[in-house]
Amino acid sequence: MKNLDFSIVIPYLQLFIRGSLVAIEITALAVLMGVIIGTFVGMGKMSKVFIIRAICTVYVEVIRGTPLLVQLLIFYFGLPQIIGYSLSEFPAAVIALGINSGGYVAEIVRGGILAVDKGQMEAARSLGMSYVQAMRYIILPQAFKKMIPPLGNEFITLLKNSSLATTIGFPELTRAAQVVAGNTYRPFEPYITAALFYLIMTLSFTQILGVVERRLAKSD
Amino acid sequence: MIEIRDVHKYFGKLEVLKGITNTINRGEVVVIIGPSGSGKSTLLRCLNMLEEPTKGEILIDGKPLNHKSVDINKVRQEVGMVFQHFNLFPHKKVIENITLAPIKVKKENPEEAREKALKLLERVGLKDKAECYPASLSGGQKQRVAIARALAMSPKIMLFDEPTSALDPEMIKEVLDVMKDLAQDGMTMVVVTHEMAFAREVGDRVIFMDEGVIVEEGTPEEIFENPKNQRTKEFLSKIL
Numbered sequence: 001m002k003n004l005d006f007s008i009v010i011p012y013l014q015l016f017i018r019g020s021l022v023a024i025e026i027t028a029l030a031v032l033m034g035v036i037i038g039t040f041v042g043m044g045k046m047s048k049v050f051i052i053r054a055i056c057t058v059y060v061e062v063i064r065g066t067p068l069l070v071q072l073l074i075f076y077f078g079l080p081q082i083i084g085y086s087l088s089e090f091p092a093a094v095i096a097l098g099i100n101s102g103g104y105v106a107e108i109v110r111g112g113i114l115a116v117d118k119g120q121m122e123a124a125r126s127l128g129m130s131y132v133q134a135m136r137y138i139i140l141p142q143a144f145k146k147m148i149p150p151l152g153n154e155f156i157t158l159l160k161n162s163s164l165a166t167t168i169g170f171p172e173l174t175r176a177a178q179v180v181a182g183n184t185y186r187p188f189e190p191y192i193t194a195a196l197f198y199l200i201m202t203l204s205f206t207q208i209l210g211v212v213e214r215r216l217a218k219s220d
Numbered sequence: 221m222i223e224i225r226d227v228h229k230y231f232g233k234l235e236v237l238k239g240i241t242n243t244i245n246r247g248e249v250v251v252i253i254g255p256s257g258s259g260k261s262t263l264l265r266c267l268n269m270l271e272e273p274t275k276g277e278i279l280i281d282g283k284p285l286n287h288k289s290v291d292i293n294k295v296r297q298e299v300g301m302v303f304q305h306f307n308l309f310p311h312k313k314v315i316e317n318i319t320l321a322p323i324k325v326k327k328e329n330p331e332e333a334r335e336k337a338l339k340l341l342e343r344v345g346l347k348d349k350a351e352c353y354p355a356s357l358s359g360g361q362k363q364r365v366a367i368a369r370a371l372a373m374s375p376k377i378m379l380f381d382e383p384t385s386a387l388d389p390e391m392i393k394e395v396l397d398v399m400k401d402l403a404q405d406g407m408t409m410v411v412v413t414h415e416m417a418f419a420r421e422v423g424d425r426v427i428f429m430d431e432g433v434i435v436e437e438g439t440p441e442e443i444f445e446n447p448k449n450q451r452t453k454e455f456l457s458k459i460l
Contacts, residue, residue, distance in 0.1 A: 119303055122303070123301075123309070124309075124321075126299075126300070127297075127369070127370070128294070128296040128297035137324060141311050
């Protein structure tokens with residue numbers, strides 16, 4: 001313990017802060033993408049059309065059944081070999097994380113929709129609304145409310161998973177710790193610092209989420 | 221106005237409706253009674269295709285509902301439905317519950333839809349609740365809003381699926397009064413209910429169903445005073 005010296009990270013604080021901001025940026029964009037993909041895939045899994053249901057089910061199973069790290073490596077290193085064009089690190093990370101998130105969000109969306117009382121769809125349809133109108137005005141707004149807690153968890157998971165972008169050399173928070181460890185020959189302090197930054201982000205997000213949930217609960 | 225022709229409905233292997241044939245005329249108030257599981261709600265739900273008949277057809281104004289050429293969303297605009305559990309939209313204010321379908325489906329002008337909705341709320345005695353959320357209403361109030369919501373589409377027919385079964389006893393009357401008022405206005409109504417006093421007073425015709433068939437039908441006097449079928453007699457003796 002006597003050789004611990006956290007002052008060595010102070011000159012690099014800027015690096016950690018920038019890494020955190022980038023991690024949030026990647027995560028936010030990926031979650032946004034995940035929600036869009038997940039909404040369609042989640043509804044697709046409940047489609048009456050077999051082929052749509054099949055495609056969406058396969059998507060979810062493949063995403064959930066393979067490691068995110070492998071998916072990321074396929075996107076960044078594997079795909080250029082096939083399409084002859086390479087993505088830079090940032091879009092590659094966002095797209096890989098977003099597509100991954102879509103698979104998980106799809107299940108959250110499906111759960112949210114199923115949790116809305118069946119009578120809501122019947123009431124909407126009995127008023128002459130089409131299936132799409134009923135979904136848009138009646139079912140999805142209620143489903144999204146039920147989806148907020150699990151989506152919050154998804155955000156936190158993704159924020160932590162964004163550290164995997166280090167493997168494709170993207171300068172986010174974990175990468176910052178690696179750089180500092182390399183420069184100072186002291187790995188313990190920078191990695192602990194990175195962990196602290198992640199913890200601060202996830203804890204603050206949990207707090208914000210709690211406020212949002214309480215707000216929403218009020219209108220019930 | 222509504223023609224039901226040999227309608228059969230299966231849920232899996234269970235035959236819930238076993239060949240129902242009937243005609244409901246314009247302006248008529250038809251009350252369907254019967255024990256639970258007799259298929260009365262299923263029949264009602266077939267009338268706006270919330271359940272699709274397995275066999276047979278239903279025609280409204282001569283148009284077969286389960287035909288590909290018929291736009292079911294168009295038909296449903298003319299057939300209002302009131303549910304046992306109200307099914308108000310909890311995330312919308314009372315006024316929005318009523319104006320949503322007219323605005324989105326019929327493309328009515330929002331201002332006019334609002335005016336009309338307020339009139340309907342006045343009619344059901346709830347004008348002061350326009351800006352409330354459904355959660356703050358009592359059961360009877362919710363059901364009256366649900367009736368106003370259905371009426372906002374200016375339907376030709378109103379279907380009622382046990383509209384008072386989920387209500388506390390002291391709230392039943394306020395809902396039945398609204399329905400009575402509608403009937404007196406000449407609305408064509410099909411009502412599934414356990415309220416025999418209502419059937420007797422408001423119904424033009426009473427249909428008794430059991431085990432997926434129409435056992436007996438007639439005027440309220442005929443059914444209640446002088447039932448012919450043994451099963452009708454047994455059912456009435458249990459509930460009256």
